[in-house]
Amino acid sequence: METYAVGPELHALPSALPIPDSGLQPVNAYLLRGEQPMLVDAGMPVDRDAFEEALWSLVDPADLRWIAITHDDRDHTGSLARILDRAPGAKVVTNGISLTRLSEEFEIPRGRVVTVNSGSRMSIGDRTLSFHRPPTFDSPGTLAVFDHDAGTLFSSDSFGTVLPETVQHVGDADAKEFF
Numbered sequence: 001m002e003t004y005a006v007g008p009e010l011h012a013l014p015s016a017l018p019i020p021d022s023g024l025q026p027v028n029a030y031l032l033r034g035e036q037p038m039l040v041d042a043g044m045p046v047d048r049d050a051f052e053e054a055l056w057s058l059v060d061p062a063d064l065r066w067i068a069i070t071h072d073d074r075d076h077t078g079s080l081a082r083i084l085d086r087a088p089g090a091k092v093v094t095n096g097i098s099l100t101r102l103s104e105e106f107e108i109p110r111g112r113v114v115t116v117n118s119g120s121r122m123s124i125g126d127r128t129l130s131f132h133r134p135p136t137f138d139s140p141g142t143l144a145v146f147d148h149d150a151g152t153l154f155s156s157d158s159f160g161t162v163l164p165e166t167v168q169h170v171g172d173a174d175a176k177e178f179f
């Protein structure tokens with residue numbers, strides 16, 4: 001997995017899932033570094049080894065503090081249990097619905113979860129975050145994450161689409177792929 005910077009202290013962990021006869025479904029997670037590093041989403045189960053190797057090349061497990069899970073779909077939570085084992089200081093930030101649906105597969109200790117709703121705000125070190133229901137979503141627990149300091153919106157699957165090939169920046173994709 002080839003990570004790349006998408007902003008100051010912000011790195012993409014990119015992957016994609018082939019959709020037969022259609023193209024590639026991009027599946028990206030992000031690491032936001034800073035005083036309290038935060039991972040946004042946790043990759044696909046089929047990518048676990050490559051995802052975790054890429055993640056730990058960007059942040060020491062002892063330093064990871066937060067894992068924001070925008071929703072519980074499997075392509076956002078593939079490495080979550082293993083990351084929680086490896087990074088004992090990290091807590092999950094997610095919606096209560098997503099947390100309940102995650103518990104169908106594995107238990108997350110209550111002391112390692114912060115639940116948020118649309119409109120919630122929280123400070124993580126030098127950053128202020130807020131959480132919002134995006135205009136389109138594919139899970140009842142979906143929340144987008146907005147980093148007020150960098151002006152970055154992690155929109156979950158709101159603008160997701162299938163592409164002939166993955167791109168690093170949305171401007172590199174043909175606009176008609178989004179309609």
Ligand SMILES: [Fe+2]
Nearest residue numbers: 073138139157
């Ligand atoms: Fe999804």
